[in-house]
Amino acid sequence: MAEVTIYSTGTCPICDKTKTLFTKWGLAYNEVRVDQDSAGLKEMLRISNHARTVPQIAIQGKWIGGFTELTELHMDGELDALIAAAKA
Numbered sequence: 001m002a003e004v005t006i007y008s009t010g011t012c013p014i015c016d017k018t019k020t021l022f023t024k025w026g027l028a029y030n031e032v033r034v035d036q037d038s039a040g041l042k043e044m045l046r047i048s049n050h051a052r053t054v055p056q057i058a059i060q061g062k063w064i065g066g067f068t069e070l071t072e073l074h075m076d077g078e079l080d081a082l083i084a085a086a087k088a
Contacts, residue, residue: 004029007044007056010036014067015055021070027083059083 004022006029008015022029032040034054047063048056057064059082064073073079 003060005032005058005061006030007032007034007040007048007058008054009034012054018055018057018067018070021074025074 004027006015006018006022008019008031010033019029019031032044034041034044044051044054044056047058047061048065049063051066053066055066057066057070064070064082070079073082
């Protein structure tokens, strides 16, 4: 299974929506709560070129962006290909 990481906080409704979508799509994910995990925050900043908003999403360590970028990838049919390539 592709490794999906969602960097989030406990007070972010868009983070909750992102996690709900991954669950709906049947895709497992790892959540890193950057409001509770300073190492996770440093990791998110490193892979996302210092993004300051959450959620931030990575698949197989490759940063894809936030909720907007996730939605665009899904609507363009590119998310399935990214997940499939990560599984290979």
